[in-house]
Amino acid sequence: MNEHIRPVPLEKAYRLLTHGPTVLVSARHAGVDNVMAAAWACALDFAPPKLTVVLDKSTHTRGLVEASGQFVIQVPTVRLLQLTHEVGTRGRASEPGKLEVAGVELVRLGETGMPFVAGCSAWLACRLVPEPHNQQAYDLFIGEVTAAWADERVFKDGHWHFETAGTEWRSIHHVAGGHFYAIGEPMQARSEP
């Protein structure tokens, strides 16, 4: 855990996901860790903060989420582009050394006991809100965010600072086949008179 990681108040946690980044999903059960990439993750509520994430039945991480009832959603940066692609395309079932090959370093944050991926810009620790029908019919999982952190070099005082943080800190947004866009320039709409 580096000195720049700061807690994010829960009422601001939705801001970590609202701009639609591709995320990493990590979970731990019975001493086994895994990490996968998910482009289909989305904020769901403000308070308490909730989110949705789609976890295909073929993924090993899904089993860890179901068994442990908790997971971490974290926001990778441009620096983690290749790592994100690799944990999104390699499978732990067929490749037990997946995390090492992809260069994943896991760290602790707080007292959750969950695995957090080092080098991300933000982390949301989630409690699974069980909804068996959604999980079975749609591969759709709901999490309630119980704690959140961000690296103050890019998210501080409740705001992203992509425009000043250096391009290596930008969030990445997958389209298909390893093709991503980094987030770009800030824009402010005019308030009403």
Added chain:
Amino acid sequence: MNEHIRPVPLEKAYRLLTHGPTVLVSARHAGVDNVMAAAWACALDFAPPKLTVVLDKSTHTRGLVEASGQFVIQVPTVRLLQLTHEVGTRGRASEPGKLEVAGVELVRLGETGMPFVAGCSAWLACRLVPEPHNQQAYDLFIGEVTAAWADERVFKDGHWHFETAGTEWRSIHHVAGGHFYAIGEPMQARSEP
């Protein structure tokens, strides 16, 4: 409808949303149209393509979606930043002229009879997949995409072309309070040997 709007094959429709843009949601019922903004929209499945969108109980558009069983998700561009902000903050119930004030032009696409917002980069016509528990407990709506279109000046042959299309075509990604980021530069992960 302008000459640059082309159908998108359903198997490629997920690519219109996977990078996480803020969207506009439109619906029509009994001759009444409305449009709202939603940052919390997300792809859910490839084939048939499905998506989720969060529609707060306070929104007028939600009633139109529930009554008509269909809605459109469309991707606004930088040019529509202010329009997106205004349809996201004004309410039709208290301001019946909301769409005119915000400068919304509605057009037809295909034979759906649904209202499509002119000037967007992509449009997904959706059939509501009724899930009363999700709608009531989480404000979470599921749509099956029945047809999709994109403006070939920015999405063509199944790919976004933000890097060549001119910055006015970029998708916009809301954070909070009228503060958005435009999508940025393309990045390609290396494939495995």
